[in-house]
């Protein structure tokens with residue numbers, strides 16, 4: 001099964017030193033599973049490379065969890081498996097995620113030498129009290145130091161995560177954190193809204209009235225303030241939650257919104273090849289022991305068409321609506337487009353959706369209210 005179009009590869013490393021109080025990701029503190037999981041990751045990389053007949057890879061992303069908890073030897077094994085199994089002649093970006101408090105200069109230099117050229121650091125906030133509330137293992141000073149260590153190790157492409165909606169976090173704190181992160185020279189920032197898993201400790205505190213989440217209006221005010229402040233700091237918005245120096249957008253993450261093919265390997269990793277989608281087993285021991293199968297979903301023509309605006313309108317440049325109509329016409333799906341246009345009309349009149357020539361995009365305010373607009377396509 002050869003694959004002509006270059007693919008992206010996501011590898012999930014599901015280990016963390018401690019579990020954050022808000023976390024809903026597939027990750028564990030049990031490092032006794034780490035060796036078996038990394039070995040299976042490398043094995044799966046080789047199997048997929050063989051199954052797709054040594055496909056071209058143009059973006060690579062090592063996420064987690066905390067990939068920076070891997071030893072240099074483990075990272076070496078995993079990186080080499082990718083090098084052997086895939087054609088990297090058109091690789092444009094190799095990102096690894098790291099958490100402050102788990103990296104030192106030696107590890108970062110080794111990662112850089114293995115070919116990783118972009119790093120995404122989970123900073124979240126620089127407020128030590130809020131970091132404790134989130135159960136993070138680092139303080140603000142360590143987060144800034146990690147960004148600096150990454151620069152020293154030769155990572156010219158650095159991204160930081162900034163979280164909003166934390167109980168007790170105010171607007172001036174968010175803006176100050178953003179400024180201090182940008183001052184370290186990072187080229188990319190991802191803004192996350194605190195999202196509480198139903199079983200996480202922070203949710204129990206909120207439900208019991210011990211902590212209060214900010215209101216929707218307060219959160220919207222913060223997002224709006226960042227829409228104004230970040231471009232002044234040189235970071236332009238290119239997606240609802242992502243800002244970058246011009247040209248420094250995440251190529252791997254962009255492929256999700258552009259519906260370009262990707263392969264996800266690891267517990268809970270998702271894949272999209274052609275019209276096929278699947279998510280791997282989320283139980284880490286079962287995944288490491290190869291005890292679980294996956295259920296493959298094939299999208300029909302209408303579902304596939306709906307993904308284009310559902311994902312593409314997250315991007316600031318929006319969607320080529322003429323091309324979408326042409327595709328729909330060929331598939332006898334024009335009534336679907338007509339129904340979407342009818343649903344989008346009130347948003348357009350309200351200034352949340354902008355139609356310019358054959359292009360449709362969300363306005364800045366539309367980005368803040370995107371959930372309601374994008375539900376048109378679900």
Ligand code: SF4
Nearest residue numbers: 016019020023025065
């Ligand atoms: S570092 Fe990330 S993946 Fe790990 S526990 Fe915290 S939120 Fe979850």
